[in-house]
Amino acid sequence: MTTRVERRTVDLSGYPDLVVIYLGMRVNRIAGIKTLIGFGPKISSSVEAMPDGLLLHENFLFSLFPMHAGMRQYWRDPESLLKWTRSDPHRVWWQDFLRDAGGTGFWHETYFRHGGMEAIYDDVLKPIGFMKFAPLVPARGPMFGAAARGGKESGAAPVLSEAELYGDEPKKAG
Numbered sequence: 001m002t003t004r005v006e007r008r009t010v011d012l013s014g015y016p017d018l019v020v021i022y023l024g025m026r027v028n029r030i031a032g033i034k035t036l037i038g039f040g041p042k043i044s045s046s047v048e049a050m051p052d053g054l055l056l057h058e059n060f061l062f063s064l065f066p067m068h069a070g071m072r073q074y075w076r077d078p079e080s081l082l083k084w085t086r087s088d089p090h091r092v093w094w095q096d097f098l099r100d101a102g103g104t105g106f107w108h109e110t111y112f113r114h115g116g117m118e119a120i121y122d123d124v125l126k127p128i129g130f131m132k133f134a135p136l137v138p139a140r141g142p143m144f145g146a147a148a149r150g151g152k153e154s155g156a157a158p159v160l161s162e163a164e165l166y167g168d169e170p171k172k173a174g
Helices: 031-048 078-085 090-099 162-166
Strands: 019-027 054-064 067-075 104-112 117-122
Touching: 019 031, 019 078, 031 054, 031 067, 031 090, 031 104, 067 078, 078 090
Parallel strands: none
Antiparallel strands: 019 067, 019 104, 054 067, 104 117
16 A cells, blocks of 8 residues: 655745754864763753744764764844854853864854855864865955854954954955
8 A cells, every 4th residue: 555745844934034053063082072072061051041043953963983963953043143152151162162172173054044154164174064065265354253154244243253263363355
């Protein structure tokens, strides 16, 4: 007996500015296991606090060896996501990570419903996602911050400035 597939879809008209972001952390060195596991409770408590604009958060595992965990988040709009990334606790996590990755690599890829995508790969040793087909460029100058990369200028300063991270002046576009 054959059965037809029950096909369904979703009506996203109530979410005109929807943003989907995939994030991942991959262990590069043994010390990275502690770093990755240490983020679990921090992320869980942050999600339980239901930041304004977060519609859904899902965790998943890319691989056990090397250990590579990830999450997918759906945000109401780019402004909500950017506001949250510039507030505590995220701001502190990101500053600390950029100063010391703790034996891990981190990446995210962001997709905007009304066009635009952006990504960052920090200490990611093996190409994944966009890295597998698009040219890699340094995340400097206009490519430094997520808002600028995604064409969603927010007017707010990045969590950690390029000068603070690298101790020099930002590179000019061109």
